[in-house]
Amino acid sequence: MPDYHPPVRDTLFVLHELLGVERLSNLPGFAEASPETVEAVLEEGARFCREVLTPLNRVGDRQGCTRHADGQVTTPSGFKDAYRLYAEGGWVGLSADPEHGGQGLPFFLAAAMNEFAATANMAWAMYPGLAQGAIAALTVHGGEMHKRDYLPRIVSGEWLATMNLTEPHCGTDLGLIRTRAAPAEDGSYRITGQKIFISGGEHDLTDNIIHLVLARIEGAPAGVKGISLFLVPKRLPDAAGAPGEANGVSCGALEEKMGIHGNATCVMNYEEAKGWLVGEPHKGLKAMFTMMNEARLGVGIQGLAQSEVAYQNAVAYARERRQGRPLHAKAEANGAAPAPAPIIVHPDIRRTLMGIRSFNEAARALVLTAALTGDIAARSPDAAAREQAEDWLALITPVIKGVLTDRGFENTVAAQQVFGGHGYIAEHGMEQFVRDARIAMIYEGANGIQALDLVGRKLAMNNGRAVQAYFAELAGFVSENEENEALAPLLAPLKEGIEHLQKATMWLAKNGAADPNDAGAGASDYMHLFGLVALGHIWAKMAKVAAEKLSEGAGETSFYETKLALARYYMERTMPETGMRLKRIATGAGATMALPAEAF
Known part of the structure; x- marks a missing residue:
């Protein structure tokens, strides 16, 4: 059975000894993030991930999600209880604004926790991970109604959220979107269309799911300049704010996938679904990119996460598996051949393990540097500091998403190779890490697109x-x-x-x-x-x-x-x-x- 030990000590080294997060105690939320608090949060998060999420990783992979005749979806055994504990612990809103019910702690803590959760159980971690992106989008672009009726319930973990961009005929080229939004007399819109590859589109973890949907208002300009963003709940809140009547949104099918079986990847059908505009008309991409940029950092973390868990299990196997003799070994005094040695003594195994670990620890430091820079961009009172932070994040985000997921996948394959034939069968769990890691190179903008974004846009900006x-x-x-x-x-x-x-x-x-x-x-x-x-x-x-x-x-x-x-x-x-x-x-x-x- 695969195991996982969250790297708390290494994370503390990066935060305190490398980055010196204490120097930013003047920023909102940082005064509360004392070294003692940071360590306590990380230790408790590590315990939850190792004891609760890690054992469910194989369960989720084997069981997958089930879609029922009425379109409802059941997640794997244990997922719902684990999410309840996670929400009750306040983890969803760890870095969210206290005005909306969050704890207001720095984002770097949420990023560290995201790594621990994604390493323990990537498919499960995607559910609350998407909620964090929705919180960011609604905090920046949401109106009074969004922040009053929906945002606090997402922050508390009572409701979860999704991001709906892709359609059957278009992925990266969002200008081809056909989903329609018709204005209604009450100020809302009626959303009609189909979205595919929607992570967490339907599930039983929460009573309501809030979909953020890109659509085109009737008469809007063609291309990306005519796209708007809408908030579309699975169930319309009643007068008391509780989930009421069903909205015109349903899961038409579950995708059959290579990996992340525990996450419900859905085909979502919108049939005159009631939704509300988020931000300005025809400016939906600006609002959605707030969510997407956070998601891209999160996907980069997933690349690191699968590399880390594969590495840890490869090391454990290499210490126990005996095969061959050290290259410098000599025969025993009685002429007998030396006893087989643990394979970790062999230079080629060391090469593999050193390569993976030297990537993991640098990637972790880069991710946490980006998260801290995000805190500066969002919380600093100094306009020049915010601009510098935003510039650096714009430049490094496609690198984190593309490089960490490419190398993360390569590392899971390399770690699988340490096991030899045992890595190819399901018992040791290595083949699941390979399958799960593969999607991170594709979604939230395939890595070729990240590279084009870096070269075509980010180098030339400003x-x-x-x-x-x-x-x-x-x-x-x-x-x-x-x-x-x-x-x-x-x-x-x-x-x-x-x-x-x-x-x-x-x-x-x-x-x-x-x-x-x-x-x-x-x-x-x-x-x-x-x-x-x-x-x-x-x-x-x-x-x-x-x-x-x-x-x-x-x-x-x-x-x-x-x-x-x-x-x-x-x-x-x-x-x-x-x-x-x-x-x-x-x-x-x-x-x-x-x-x-x-x-x-």
Whole structure:
């Protein structure tokens, strides 16, 4: 049976020793997030995830969800009780505004908890994860009625929420949406259309589900400029605010999927369903992107999560499984062959495990840095600080979503390989991690789209202000630490990676404008090159902290020495990939576009 131990100590290291979250005690909610409170929240969240959610992961995968004749959906055994405990614990509204019933704690705590939950049980964690995105969208764009009648019930966990974008004929190209919204005399709208691939679209965890739906108001402009966002409840609240009569929304089918079987992925049918406009008419994408950007960070976390749980179980297996002898082993004195050794002694197994772990710890630090930056963007009274934070988030979000999910999937496969044939059968759970991880590369914007977004939009936004600021940040770190002997072995690979990223950026700026295919052909390599450098920068910063702690004799010697070993591994074995990525980008689109379509 797979197991999971949430990495509380590593999370605390990132928050307090690397990021120093205490320095932001002037921001709303941060004063309450004392080191003692943060540790207590993480420890309790870790306990819940390990004891309650982890045992349900295989249950959800094997049972899946059941759609009944009346369109209602039942989730796997134990899911409803687990959600009740989660909601009662106040976890859904951990970082939500107290004005709406939330606890008001910083978002970085919610992000850490999201990692623990997604690692323990990704399919289950998707239900409350979507609610967090809805809370963000309604907090920013909702009107008085939304915030009075719906938002507090989502924050409390009494009701859950979904995001409805995709239709059978369109996914990424939302300008093709056909779902209609007809104005009604009472100020509401009647929504008609079909949405597909809707995570948590129907279930039995809560008495009501609030759907945020993209639709086109009759007579709206064509394309994305004519899309509006609507709040459509499964059941219309009665005079007391309780779920009343059924609305015109139903689950037409459950998708049969490769993984995340415990999450109800639905075809949703809207037939004159009553809904209310969120935000301004024809400005629905702006409101929905508030939810989508949070969801993309959440999906990046899912990539890390599956990589982490696969790693932990691969390590446990490698310590126990005996196979072969160490390469340096000699025969016993009596001439007998050495006894078989645990496979963790073999260099190739070590290569696999070191590669996964060095990714996981840097990815965790990058995610928590993004979450803290999100807190600054949302809560800082300093306009310049908010702008800088928003720029950095816009730049890094597609990288987190794309790189962490691509590498996360690769790592689950690599961890599965440690088990050999045992990894291919269901008993050890590794094949489920592979199947579950695969979807994160696809939904909330497939990773190729994330790469195009980074290259086509984010690099050029505000005349390159964000990427220029990031290059300045990287250069500043290198300059400040050039005399640091402890970092010398790490700075040289980092500097080379930064140079490769800068050259790639300049190449795309020059050639992508002349031939957009050059930008398109190199986009995925550029996204991964960016990710390699971002994770390398994080490793250098963590290594600096670890070296300082060791020089101070702070204790936990093994913890900090491990950090330095992992940083060295990343720089020596992973960072050199930047050169390969640059070379691919600089070849342009010639070979990629050489064949006519009919030749394929």
